[in-house]
Structure formats: C-alpha cells, structure tokens
Amino acid sequence: MNNFLSSIIYKLGAKSRNPSLFNIYREFKKSETLSLSELEDKRFSKLKGLLIFAYKYSPYYKELFDSVAFNPEQFSDISEMQKIPATDKSILISQNEHIHSNFNFKKVRKAITSGTSGESLSFMRSEEWDSANRAGVMRGYSWYGVRVSDKNGYFWGFNIDQSASRKVRWLDWAQNRYRLFQYTNKEIREFCKKIDNASYLSGYSSMIYKVAREVNRLGLNFKNVKMVKGTSEMILPKYQDEVRQAFGVKMISEYGAAETGLIAFECPHGNQHINTDAVFVETDENNEILVTNLFSHSFPIIRYRLGDIVTFSEETCTCGMKSPLIKDIVGRKGTNVMGNSQEYPSFTFYYVFKNLALEDDINLNYKAYQKVKGQVVMQIEGKFDASVESAINKHLNQYFGSDVAFDIEYLSEFSSERKKQQSFVSYLS
Ligand SMILES: [Zn+2]
Numbered sequence: 001m002n003n004f005l006s007s008i009i010y011k012l013g014a015k016s017r018n019p020s021l022f023n024i025y026r027e028f029k030k031s032e033t034l035s036l037s038e039l040e041d042k043r044f045s046k047l048k049g050l051l052i053f054a055y056k057y058s059p060y061y062k063e064l065f066d067s068v069a070f071n072p073e074q075f076s077d078i079s080e081m082q083k084i085p086a087t088d089k090s091i092l093i094s095q096n097e098h099i100h101s102n103f104n105f106k107k108v109r110k111a112i113t114s115g116t117s118g119e120s121l122s123f124m125r126s127e128e129w130d131s132a133n134r135a136g137v138m139r140g141y142s143w144y145g146v147r148v149s150d151k152n153g154y155f156w157g158f159n160i161d162q163s164a165s166r167k168v169r170w171l172d173w174a175q176n177r178y179r180l181f182q183y184t185n186k187e188i189r190e191f192c193k194k195i196d197n198a199s200y201l202s203g204y205s206s207m208i209y210k211v212a213r214e215v216n217r218l219g220l221n222f223k224n225v226k227m228v229k230g231t232s233e234m235i236l237p238k239y240q241d242e243v244r245q246a247f248g249v250k251m252i253s254e255y256g257a258a259e260t261g262l263i264a265f266e267c268p269h270g271n272q273h274i275n276t277d278a279v280f281v282e283t284d285e286n287n288e289i290l291v292t293n294l295f296s297h298s299f300p301i302i303r304y305r306l307g308d309i310v311t312f313s314e315e316t317c318t319c320g321m322k323s324p325l326i327k328d329i330v331g332r333k334g335t336n337v338m339g340n341s342q343e344y345p346s347f348t349f350y351y352v353f354k355n356l357a358l359e360d361d362i363n364l365n366y367k368a369y370q371k372v373k374g375q376v377v378m379q380i381e382g383k384f385d386a387s388v389e390s391a392i393n394k395h396l397n398q399y400f401g402s403d404v405a406f407d408i409e410y411l412s413e414f415s416s417e418r419k420k421q422q423s424f425v426s427y428l429s
Contacts, residue, residue, distance in 0.1 A: 003150050003199070006176035010149035013174065018131040025135040028277045029142070036322040040078075043276045046294040048075050054300040057101035061300055081282065081303065086290050088305040092259065093121050093363065100124060100299050108298055112357055113258035120357040120364065121259070126298040133261040133295075136275045140254060140265030143319075144227040146200045153195035154179040155203025155211060183207065188214045197224045204347060205230030205251060209239040212246035222247045229254050255329055259301050260291040264326045269319040272326040281326075287311060338428055339403035340374035346424040352395045360391045365414060369425045378408045 001009075014021045031039060051072035054061040065072065070083045092099060100123070107127035113120065138148055154177045172179050178198070180191045188211055195201070201208060208230055215222070225247040230239075231254050243251045252266040256275075263279050264272040274281060280292040282303070289310045293301040313327035336343040349368060356362045365381035380392070389408060396406055 001151070001173070001176050003147070003176065006149040006151070007147060009174055010147075010176075014134075018127060018134060020128050021131040021134055021138075024128070024131050025138050028135050028139045031277050031323070032139075032321050034322065036316075036324070039276050039323055043280060043294070044078060046277075047078075047081075047280050047292065048072065050292070050294055050297065050300065051075055051302070053101070053103075053297050054302060057103045057297075058099055058300050059102075060095050060098035061302065063098075078280075081280070081292075084303050086284065086303045086305050087301070088307075089121060089259075090365070092123070092299075092301075092304075096121075096123065101297060103297070105298050111258055112354065120353050122357065122363070123259075123299040126295075129261070129293070129295040129298060132278045133256075136256075136262035136265070136278050137254070140262070141200070141227065143265075143267050144200070144252075146227050149176055150199035151176045151195070151197065152178070153191070153198045153201040153203075155201065155207040180207075180211065183210060185214060189218065192218075192220050192222075196220065196222055198222075199224055200227040200229065201225060201247065202227075202229040202231065202254075204345065205235045205239060205253075206345065208251060209242060212239070212242040215246040216242060220246075225249060227252065231256075253329075255326065257306055259293070260304060260306060261293050261295065263289075263291060267317060267319045267321065269317055271313070271315075271317040271319070272329075273317065273321055273323040274326060276323050281310075283310060283312070337368075337370060337376060337400075337404060337424065337426070338373045339400060341403055344400060344404070346422075346426075348399050349424055352392075352399060355395050355398075356391060359395075362388055362391055364388075364392075367414065367423055367425075369427065371427045373428065374403065375405050375407065378406050379414075380408060380410050381412075381414050382410060383412070384410045 031042065034042070051065075052075075055065050055072045056062075064085060068083050068085065070080070105124075105126045108124040109127075109130060110122055111125045112122045134148075141148055152175075154172070168179070171177075178191065178195045180187065180203075192211070192215055208228060226249065228243055228247050228249055228251045230251045235251050235253050240250050243249075253264075253272065254262065254266070255264040255272060256262040261278050262275045263281060264274050266272050278294050280294060282290045284290060287309045289306050289308050290303045291301065291306055292303055296302075308329055310329050311327045313325040315325060316322060317325060336345055337348065349366070353364060353366060356364065367379045368376050369379075370376045378392070378396075392408065393406070396404075400406075
C-alpha cells in the first residue's frame with residue numbers, strides 16, 4: 001500500500017477507534033517546548049487527578065491509601081508518593097476486580113498481557129488511556145519524520161495459529177505493516193525484498209539484529225529507512241554495527257509495557273526521554289523502576305514494579321527537549337531456547353502463555369530454565385491439574401513440536417528471588 005492511502009486509512013480507523021487520539025497527540029507535542037518545571041507541574045496535576053480518582057472509584061486503592069493514611073486531596077509534594085506501597089503484577093492479578101474502577105467509562109477495551117515476568121494479566125483499558133499510549137508512540141516517531149502509517153517492517157513473534165494469523169494479516173495490511181513470521185534464511189530473504197522501501201522497521205532487537213546480519217551477508221540494499229526501533233529486549237552494543245550497515249541508521253529504543261504504556265523513547269540525539277505526559281517514574285532503593293500511568297483511570301497502575309533496574313540521568317539532552325532522561329535499562333535480556341534441531345527466542349513462551357489465556361482462559365505464573373539441549377524445565381505456580389497441563393502441552397507443542405521436551409513442575413508459590421528472575425533462564429553456554 002502507498003503511504004498516502006495508508007495514512008487516510010489510519011486516520012479513519014483512529015477516528016472511530018480512538019476519537020481522542022489526535023487531541024492528546026497535539027497536547028503531547030506542545031510539551032516538547034516546555035521547561036522542566038512546566039513539565040513537572042503538568043505531570044503533578046495529572047498525577048493528583050489520578051490519585052483522587054483512584055481513591056474514589058477503586059476499592060483496592062481506597063483501602064490501600066487508608067491503610068497508610070494517604071489522603072490524595074491533600075497531596076502537595078511529589079515526595080509524598082513514597083507513602084504509597086508499590087504494586088506488582090501478582091497484585092494486579094490477585095486483586096484484579098478490586099483494582100478496577102467502578103466508573104462508567106464511555107469506551108473500554110480488554111487488554112491481555114503476559115510479559116517477561118511470565119504472569120498473564122487482563123484489564124479494562126479506557127479509550128483515553130489507549131489513545132495516550134498511541135499518542136506517545138506517534139510523538140516518538142515524529143522525531144524521525146516517520147508516521148505510524150508509513151510502510152514498515154515488523155519483526156515480532158510468529159503466532160502460527162491460523163485464525164489469529166488471518167486477523168494479524170488483516171491488521172498488518174490496514175497498518176501498512178509487513179511482518180516476518182519465521183526466521184529462516186529463506187523467509188528473511190523474501191521478506192527483505194518486500195520491505196526494501198519501508199520507512200521504518202521495528203520489533204525485538206535480537207530479531208532485528210539477526211535480519212541485519214543476513215541483509216549484510218546478502219548485500220541487500222535499504223535506502224528509505226528513517227528509523228529502526230527495538231523493543232522488549234536490551235539492545236546490545238554488538239547489534240549496532242550490523243544494523244547501521246544494513247539499514248543506514250542505528251537501532252533506537254522504545255521502552256514500555258502494556259500496563260505502564262510508553263515510558264521512554266529515544267530521540268535522534270541518542271537519549272531516552274521519559275514520557276512525562278503519560279507516566280510518573282521513580283526508583284526504589286535497589287534502582288528498580290516504579291511506574292505510575294497517568295491515564296490508567298479504568299484500572300489504576302500506581303507505583304508499579306515492572307521488574308527492570310534503571311538509572312536516571314541528571315543531564316539535559318542537546319536536542320532541546322527538557323523532559324528527563326533514563327540513562328540505562330538493565331534486564332529483559334533476550335536468550336534463546338535450544339531445541340535439538342533449532343533455536344527459539346525466549347519470547348516464544350510469551351505467546352504460549354498468552355494463547356493459553358486467550359483461548360483457554362487459563363492465566364498462569366510460569367518460569368522456565370534450560371540446562372540440557374532439547375530439554376526445558378517449566379515451573380508453574382499452583383497445583384497440578386490434568387486439564388491445565390494438557391492445555392499447556394497443546395500450546396507448547398504448537399511452537400516447539402517434538403524438538404524440545406518439557407518437564408513441567410508445580411510449585412505452590414514462587415520465592416521472591418524467583419519472581420524477580422527472567423521468565424526464561426538458560427544455563428547453556
Ligand atoms: Zn533528546
């Protein structure tokens with residue numbers, strides 16, 4: 001599809017699906033010229049509004065704030081946030097109903113996530129919240145002269161379920177997106193021919209790297225790429241040389257999660273600007289990030305432990321925008337699962353457990369580790385249940401077939417150390 005037609009389709013789609021998107025986007029764009037104190041004032045009033053709302057409409061936060069004598073009406077200094085106990089994914093799952101606001105939103109949509117920590121979660125996201133997520137991403141793209149609707153290549157997972165894949169294909173078409181489903185050399189070669197004039201590429205950084213290596217080996221040519229965006233995994237320094245050579249630009253990072261929305265986006269000067277229009281971020285004594293989503297009224301996300309270790313920078317970016325910077329994000333490394341004949345990216349488990357939640361309505365906490373090639377130990381939090389186990393095996397089989405043998409163990413509860421670990425750990429060298 002050409003970019004003009006695609007931008008019309010995108011705008012029409014956004015008008016019906018996300019009516020507040022362009023207003024929020026314009027508001028976010030205005031923040032680019034604000035001073036730091038103006039940004040902080042804007043953030044503070046949004047934050048206070050959210051806290052008051054959560055206290056009024058979310059039974060969970062009402063009880064939580066009362067238990068620590070926190071009165072959001074009297075909230076006057078950002079440091080008072082530290083009074084509120086942090087939340088994590090297991091709380092969002094176990095207290096799910098109580099966290100949801102009893103407020104009648106005009107438009108809400110169900111969001112399902114399993115994420116890198118391995119626990120799957122569903123919650124209702126209001127239209128404004130969804131639009132704010134999109135507006136933050138659109139603003140990041142605008143720094144590179146890219147529109148979301150421009151022709152793009154997408155290096156994501158390979159969800160092979162047939163009905164899901166038809167839906168995915170239709171959505172891809174509507175978004176001018178070309179998706180690489182499988183990472184064999186033949187597929188990569190054919191895919192690169194399709195996207196040689198794409199404006200941007202995005203997806204898992206380890207996959208982008210893999211494709212870049214193949215592009216360089218084959219001497220293929222990309223002339224139009226303005227932005228290569230890696231998500232969900234650390235961008236290792238070794239990726240950059242191959243990516244620059246293949247696509248002409250370095251890989252930049254977008255940092256966020258379904259629950260938190262966009263947290264930071266890297267600008268063309270190489271710094272990760274915090275999305276202060278939509279999130280308030282802090283770190284605890286261990287430098288673990290705590291995120292409050294300023295648009296999360298339908299399911300308040302307040303001081304949420306995402307599981308990443310981050311450091312903030314005291315510097316101001318030379319690009320001119322005054323929003324504060326994240327210096328480093330540690331964690332979320334991409335490791336492969338070694339089958340007897342093939343390798344699988346660790347995020348394959350994400351799809352297995354997401355499908356389990358979507359198709360079988362089974363939400364599980366899992367951790368997996370590998371010590372022997374072709375064998376993986378899968379730990380599930382909870383008691384053995386024959387029907388659950390057969391559903392897990394069905395979904396594992398869809399991706400790994402007989403190439404990987406799984407040993408499923410049940411633990412009554414993951415230890416806190418275990419919870420902090422990645423969902424998949426490999427001990428193979
Ligand atoms: Zn900058």
